[in-house]
Amino acid sequence: MSSLRRYLPEHDLMYFGPSPAVYHCHHFNLFLDQTIDDALGFEAGSRLRFLAAREFATPLLAGVAEQSKATTPAEKLELASKLFAGMGHGRLQISADARGGEAKGSFLHYGYSWSQKYGHVVKRRHPADAFGAGFAAAATEVALGTPQDTMTATEVGCVALKAPHCTFSLKPGERAPREPPVGESEVGQQLIPTFNGLYEEVIQPITKGLRDFTAPVQGDERGLVQAFGVYVTLHLAGYYNRISYEAVQQVERKAPHSLGVLEDLLRESGHVCVFNTFGGIILSPEWEGMVGPLTGEALPIVTGCIAIARALGFGRWTVAEFEPGKRLVVRAPCSYESVFYQARYGKAARPNEYFLQGACLAIAQLAHRVEWKNKPVLNADYYNALFRGGPLPWKVEQTKSTACGHPVTEVVVTRNEAARA
Amino acid sequence: MPEPIPPGGLVLEGERARVELENSCFERINWRCTLRSPPREPASLVPALVSRGYTELKRVPYVLEVFHPDGHRVAIVPATGRIQLRVAVQVPEELRAQTALRLAEELAQAAEAG
Secondary structure, eight states, rough: OOOGEETTTTTTTEEEEEEEEEEEEEHHHHHHHHHHHHHHHHHHHHHHHHHHHHHHHHHHHHHHHHHHHHHSSSHHHOOOOOOHHHSOOOOEEEEEEETTEEEEEESOOHHHHHHHHHTTOOOOSSSOOOHHHHHHHHHHHHHOOTTTTTTEEEEEEOOOGSSSSEEEEEEEEEOOOOOOOOOOHHHHOOOOEEEEEEEHHHHHHHHHHHHHHHTTOOTTTTOOOOEETEEEEEEEHHHHHHHHHHHHHHHHHGEEEEEEHHHHHHHHHHHHHHIIHHHHHHTTTHHHHOSOOOOOOHHHHHHHHHHHHHHBBBOOOOOEEEEETTEEEESSSHHHHHHHHHHHHHHHHSOOOOOHHHHHHEEEEEHHOOGGGGOOOOOHHHHHHHSSSOOSEEEEEEEOOOGTOOOSSEEEEEEEEEHHO | OOOOTTTOOOEESSSEEEEEEEETTTOOOOOOOOSSOOOOOGGGHHHHHHHTOOOOEEEEETTTEETTTTTTEEEEEEETTTEEEEEOSSSSSGGHHHHHHHHHHHHHHHHHOO
């Protein structure tokens, strides 16, 4: 597993096998999937999530099978199960031939973590594991050599619906339209020369330390990675990007008056990630050992968050300006969002790195509003108090994006004077 | 199913140690362990635990880790003395708090003997 993970160190992007990849936690994953379903409705949302998973799992599975010299269908399906578990997505056993078949899942990241997070308070009506479905379909196609983009998978039982296991029915279907690929070479074509920012002498060693620590991490006996108070997944960046940008495009066409709400939710996914994952890392023993006890100052949280973002494969985020209590400017030569957008859709009409925007605002909030020395518990109540308890004390604007052809990506976070009043 | 985790967290007091559920650990796996008589050198816990059947895992220098034969893990920050117990996931969730407290008491005994 660890030999499959590679970084582009100058750009702080990550690949898993041939596929652009990032780390994200279950809070983010569930929030983003729900956002897509809220925007498009469950049927269209889960269809998009399935298609994105199948599309981006295919080159991963094909590439790793070739690298591992797995040749028979059984070997390739076994490899797919190992990869899925190693990435922290749970256990998936696929039994299929060209006419279809079945996949059984246990501890699947989406369904299981949804049950853990919401199962005791929310009754869910639809299955949760479109990513697992797409992965199973891709694994079947790759293993059997059936035509790409044709296998379908329907989740017929899901632990989020109180079933004992997750079950998928696999069937051949019609070929889906082929999208332009976004792999290593396409990402590479979008990269501009990198640069450093302020506090690099602090940021770079932390990033390296986090990478060293996370390198051997893989799924436990359940196929889950439980660390820093969250379930962590090594995930396909293309999955996140395709579902986000296609949802935006569909809403722009069909319900343009709702676009602002969707964009706000995509930004909020950045709040969710930074609060839960970045916060969990900052409170961990590994952080305390590597960086030292938390001081309560804002700057170490800002530099620490930038280092975490790089270690998770989000891109070379840099601190361009930081004035405590007033202003944070983050610049980057790219993000995992911008390289995808350019490669798939071409030049963007306006800056649209939604996750980056939300994450930068959340970094400012964590740096100034969280009393780290008091060992806060990062739960839903605290999240709501920090991010949903009235107007946020910060406003965020993305002023530049390399996806628009600008020389840098730039996000500016400033005090929200209206909230202060 | 165990009782829901109260908003203020979970703390168990033992004779030689206390354990406190770590940040956001909804599965009751990670527990902050405080020994009533901590060793002067936190790192000295590692050989003391190895002599009791634990296995040292060398991953990164700034956090020492040892494995219990039953799959539990102990993480020790040598610079600050922070100890985190990570209860094996095979332990049913309703038993994880007591398991953590038992591990903490073991650690305390090892520290006193070591």
